[in-house]
Amino acid sequence: MSCHMEKEVNPIMNASHEESDLHRIRHSAAHIMAQAVLEIFPEGKIAIGPPIEDGFYYDFDLPRSLTPEDLAVIEKRMQEIIQHDYPFEYREVSADEARQLYKDQPYKIELIDGLEQGGVDEYGEKISEAVVISTYRHDGFEDLCRGPHVASTGKINPDAVKLLNVAGAYWRGDENRPMLQRIYGTAWETPDQLQDYLRRLEEAKERDHRKLGKELDLFVISPLVGAGLPLWKPKGALVRQLLIDFLMQTQMARGYMPVSTPHIGKIDLYKTSGHYPYYKDSQYTPIDVDGELFLLKPMNCPHHIEIYRSEMHSYRDLPLRVAEFGTVYRYEKAGELAGLTRVRGFTQDDAHLFVAPDQLEEEFIGVIDLIRYIYKSLGLDDFRTRVGTHDQEKDKWIGDPAVWDQAIQAIINAAEKSGVPYTVEEGEAAFYGPKLDFIFRDVLKRDWQLSTVQVDNNLPARFELEYIGADNQPHRPVMIHRALYGSLERFIAILIEQYNGAFPVWLAPVQAVLIPIADRHHEYAYRVARQLKDAGMRVEVDDSSNRMNAKIRAAQTQKIPYMLVVGDREAEAGAVAVRLRSEEDLGAKPVGAFLAMAKDVIDSRSMALAPEVEAK
RNA sequence: GCCGACGUAGCUCAAUCGGCAGAGCAACGCUCUUGUAAAGCGUAGGUUAUGGGUUCAAUUCCCAUCGUCGGCUCCA
Numbered sequence: 001m002s003c004h005m006e007k008e009v010n011p012i013m014n015a016s017h018e019e020s021d022l023h024r025i026r027h028s029a030a031h032i033m034a035q036a037v038l039e040i041f042p043e044g045k046i047a048i049g050p051p052i053e054d055g056f057y058y059d060f061d062l063p064r065s066l067t068p069e070d071l072a073v074i075e076k077r078m079q080e081i082i083q084h085d086y087p088f089e090y091r092e093v094s095a096d097e098a099r100q101l102y103k104d105q106p107y108k109i110e111l112i113d114g115l116e117q118g119g120v121d122e123y124g125e126k127i128s129e130a131v132v133i134s135t136y137r138h139d140g141f142e143d144l145c146r147g148p149h150v151a152s153t154g155k156i157n158p159d160a161v162k163l164l165n166v167a168g169a170y171w172r173g174d175e176n177r178p179m180l181q182r183i184y185g186t187a188w189e190t191p192d193q194l195q196d197y198l199r200r201l202e203e204a205k206e207r208d209h210r211k212l213g214k215e216l217d218l219f220v221i222s223p224l225v226g227a228g229l230p231l232w233k234p235k236g237a238l239v240r241q242l243l244i245d246f247l248m249q250t251q252m253a254r255g256y257m258p259v260s261t262p263h264i265g266k267i268d269l270y271k272t273s274g275h276y277p278y279y280k281d282s283q284y285t286p287i288d289v290d291g292e293l294f295l296l297k298p299m300n301c302p303h304h305i306e307i308y309r310s311e312m313h314s315y316r317d318l319p320l321r322v323a324e325f326g327t328v329y330r331y332e333k334a335g336e337l338a339g340l341t342r343v344r345g346f347t348q349d350d351a352h353l354f355v356a357p358d359q360l361e362e363e364f365i366g367v368i369d370l371i372r373y374i375y376k377s378l379g380l381d382d383f384r385t386r387v388g389t390h391d392q393e394k395d396k397w398i399g400d401p402a403v404w405d406q407a408i409q410a411i412i413n414a415a416e417k418s419g420v421p422y423t424v425e426e427g428e429a430a431f432y433g434p435k436l437d438f439i440f441r442d443v444l445k446r447d448w449q450l451s452t453v454q455v456d457n458n459l460p461a462r463f464e465l466e467y468i469g470a471d472n473q474p475h476r477p478v479m480i481h482r483a484l485y486g487s488l489e490r491f492i493a494i495l496i497e498q499y500n501g502a503f504p505v506w507l508a509p510v511q512a513v514l515i516p517i518a519d520r521h522h523e524y525a526y527r528v529a530r531q532l533k534d535a536g537m538r539v540e541v542d543d544s545s546n547r548m549n550a551k552i553r554a555a556q557t558q559k560i561p562y563m564l565v566v567g568d569r570e571a572e573a574g575a576v577a578v579r580l581r582s583e584e585d586l587g588a589k590p591v592g593a594f595l596a597m598a599k600d601v602i603d604s605r606s607m608a609l610a611p612e613v614e615a616k
Numbered sequence: 617g618c619c620g621a622c623g624u625a626g627c628u629c630a631a632u633c634g635g636c637a638g639a640g641c642a643a644c645g646c647u648c649u650u651g652u653a654a655a656g657c658g659u660a661g662g663u664u665a666u667g668g669g670u671u672c673a674a675u676u677c678c679c680a681u682c683g684u685c686g687g688c689u690c691c692a
Binding site: 065066067068164165166167168169170173174175179180181182184210214215221223227275278279281282283298299330332333334335336337338342430431515517518519520521545546547548549550551552553554555556557563565567568569577579583585 | 617618619620621627647648649650651652653654655665682683684685686687688689690691692
């Protein structure tokens with residue numbers, strides 16, 4: 001539930017390309033790999049092996065763990081099989097024939113049972129009726145499969161296939177079932193495409209926020225403090241603070257009011273809210289304070305509600321918007337932690353809007369507008385939105401269906417009027433109400449749910465919230481939970497990767513570095529630095545004994561937007577020689593002219609470093 | 617939590633079969649006073665993640681713990 005959870009959307013595979021050549025190649029490569037593995041481990045059991053985005057995998061139950069050396073052997077054997085150019089032969093079999101064929105393969109038997117009963121297909125997806133059971137055979141290997149495949153193994157380019165890694169995976173994705181070994185591979189039409197893909201993987205590694213965070217001194221995670229509890233170093237904390245200030249200022253201009261609440265609260269608070277005990281598993285053990293139990297807060301909403309309840313409200317007060325950068329703590333299993341994207345303590349840019357029911361749509365429009373403004377300011381333009389509605393069939397939601405329908409309609413109307421493209425996805429709602437999520441696709445083509453706007457009629461009821469209407473009667477407000485950055489930690493991780501560490505000037509921890517050529521230029525460099533600092537810029541002087549070239553290299557590595565070289569000529573002219581991190585040389589400029597240009601770039605939150613120069 | 621890999625100086629990495637723990641960068645000192653991506657020389661820096669075990673001898677082999685990475689599961 002949520003008060004906006006940081007939910008991550010995994011890379012989505014586009015299912016509509018089943019018939020494509022790449023799909024066939026990858027599916028066929030999976031079969032060939034399974035053959036090669038079974039040749040090495042004749043007693044091995046095979047599970048499933050589908051194509052996926054960028055490649056394929058196959059799951060095995062083997063007598064021992066696979067090593068990287070095994071992968072090399074398997075890959076070599078795959079290439080031989082490919083070169084033999086065995087045809088793929090399709091045939092249909094009855095369930096009994098299939099069971100006979102795979103009598104030593106318990107996972108296949110389970111799949112066959114599923115196919116026969118019309119329950120689930122070989123990928124575990126629901127199918128409505130019994131399907132034809134088919135196999136594909138090449139060389140001596142016959143696998144249960146609906147296809148399609150390439151005509152023969154030789155249609156695959158042996159130099160465009162590569163096995164990548166081994167990983168554990170539960171059979172049927174169920175943690176109560178056996179852990180299998182999954183081999184991931186990638187396959188393309190040409191060796192060039194494979195090389196491109198491998199290069200993309202390398203690039204992703206270079207952009208990784210964990211690597212850049214270290215190199216740029218943004219944050220550190222200390223095992224002594226604890227896993228999943230990041231520490232912000234001065235430069236990272238500065239970026240974080242700038243993002244907080246930007247959003248808070250923007251929000252206040254739009255009628256939000258800042259509030260601030262503590263990190264713990266009585267367990268009774270969460271019992272009233274309904275969060276406890278249903279979400280016990282992701283909460284930490286309660287703290288005993290003089291015999292009374294307190295929880296580290298896993299969400300901010302109950303605290304905010306108590307602020308609302310602390311006084312009487314008139315309909316004239318609504319919408320009432322309270323906002324806080326609130327740090328919450330949630331238990332994540334050790335193996336799930338990852339850099340800043342999955343942590344145990346994180347800060348939400350949380351806001352709760354208390355509105356009259358008839359204000360819902362308009363308030364939603366306002367939130368959508370705010371989100372789009374912030375995204376645009378940060379250069380995040382590749383996103384889509386999703387209206388999450390309740391699952392019609394399951395009993396996973398609470399409340400009056402008519403109220404749900406009203407809320408969904410309000411959200412859709414707001415999306416329509418705002419002109420944001422959206423999809424409606426059943427079953428994606430919070431259990432207490434529908435929501436609108438903003439899903440951002442990053443430079444590495446991964447999808448992340450960033451912003452979420454959720455309608456809640458449940459908490460107002462549980463806490464018996466009221467406002468006095470124009471009719472002098474008490475009425476129940478509707479709550480909107482809203483997070484824009486979501487988790488500040490995750491958001492900054494995404495920004496670091498999006499910018500590849502090169503923050504726009506207004507966000508750059510150091511905006512300019514003065515590079516004196518010789519010691520005799522230090523005094524002038526300090527004077528210019530003082531002038532820029534007085535104007536509000538974040539400036540450093542590199543007064544090390546290094547050569548100018550080394551200073552430039554250091555600044556480039558730190559992705560500092562402006563390098564201001566000062567030597568005899570500049571000192572005499574009252575100028576700075578401006579080099580941009582994008583490697584453009586703007587030449588010498590009077591200090592005042594540089595400052596005016598930089599201030600303009602900063603104040604406008606421009607993504608570019610200078611007018612007429614492209615963002616980089 | 618589960619499967620697997622890994623953990624050596626602040627950072628990036630070496631160290632043959634179990635036989636004296638090393639380099640580059642960074643730091644510090646000295647020299648050089650420099651014009652758009654790394655000047656030269658020197659100094660210092662280590663309980664090889666932590667704890668235990670095997671051994672004449674452990675960075676190396678074994679066990680446990682902590683942490684990281686790739687996945688799986690989970691993500692209010």
